[in-house]
Amino acid sequence: MIDFYLNGQRQQCADVSPDTSALELLRLFLGKTGTKEGCASGDCGACTVAIGEPDGQGGLVYHNANACIMPAHQLHGCHLVTVEGLARGDALHPVQAAMVDCHGSQCGFCTPGIIMSLFTLHEDQRHRPAPLTQERLESALGGNLCRCTGYRPIRDAALSMNEYPDTHPTWADDPDLPRNVETLFTDATQASRPAPRETTGYAMPRDLASLRELRRQHPGSRLVAGGTDLWLEVTQQLKPLEDVVDVHQVAELNTIEETADGWWVGAAVTYRRLEPLFAEHYPAFAHLMHRFASSQIRNRATMGGNVANASPIGDTPPVLLALDARLALDGPEGQRELPIDSFFLDYKKTALQEGEFIRAIFLPRLEERQLKVWKLSKRREDDISAVLAAFSWRLDDGVMRDVHLAFGGMAAIPRRAPQAEAALEGQPPAPAAFEAARAALRQEFQPLDDVRGSSEYRLVAAANLLERLRLMLHKETQTRHDNNTAEVCLDAYAH
Structure with missing residues (x-):
């Protein structure tokens, strides 16, 4: 049973298969067809909806999500808002009115998703008034593609939506809605036993002990947290998911624990929750x-x-390799820790044993080490890497120490470049040392050719990123000596 609120009305959906997406639930079970399927892979944003959860202060906070790759069962205990739930009778929501007046829609297929992303931005501005900067606008709409109008009318609508009267939806008049959702959410997250997977094929444990037991009984079950990759097996490969264990509400997997040496980040913590930690302690990670x-x-x-x-080509593993992160693994046979550079064995093959799962990732403090992360992709936003480089080092009396050079997109696994690291270790950041490191890269990697780049392109790009690091270090040295602030190269961001 999926028990949730939809546009202010409680819904209870039974007999929903484990691999049903939120989009399918809306369109096929509930007849809400305003939300569209575009790419069915979380890339275009046509299926964007707003998910409301309790904010801990008696209200609801909304975030946008791709309904096409969101497990329907994860709607349990939430308030789902779709494009049908925004207007107040014939009176349009400010976001809708602005889009009409600014001619932000042409064929209209992508418009519902754009509307819902702007709705979450509008809600965020209502509760946390702040100037609508280009950075905030790009962040809100970076996952929504439009094939018709170009983006200027949509941008104009976003910049003007706060000038319209606050014609809020009818469901927003209900003073009991936040409390009702909170009660449902609390009931959904505080249960101490797994869901009856025998009847649904979908289990949602709330604590570590229940998860271990499920893994003991069903070691072959598929684990899902956000579903942003696993659900592509359903939508792109048409594979059924008949035995699913959902870990996104396991309490122990949702903690961020600070220690003297760093932070243990639970495996189910979302990137959105990690952004403040990255911004304060890992600015290069935050920039990524x-x-x-x-x-x-x-x-x-x-x-x-x-x-x-x-x-x-995952974006996170090279950064974790550069940081010397560690993994806490768990399962029916007990717990163990593993350096992350021992985790990746071969393409899509890891050191996880039968029934094991990742419980947490340890991020060491940078201390005196520096970190740089650069990503190359065809699009600036919402795209997969062709090459990603993560470099970490410290300067000790003018020479480089603890050099870590990690790459994604260069091999069957994300991995470090030990020969190139050795060429830089103990050396000043001079052209000769970096030339030797770039030569070593060609001996260490034989990348594949694919649609994102040829093998030669990747080798050249990786070497150029090393040269960019040298130029950056040279610039910093020159700045200290002659206050020269010339840019090394253009930053690939509008903000």
């Missing part, structure tokens, strides 16, 4: 988040899922 998928994905995707997925 501008190019990590889209807001719809960051609201749901987890670091644990990105690591466990073991994709050679």
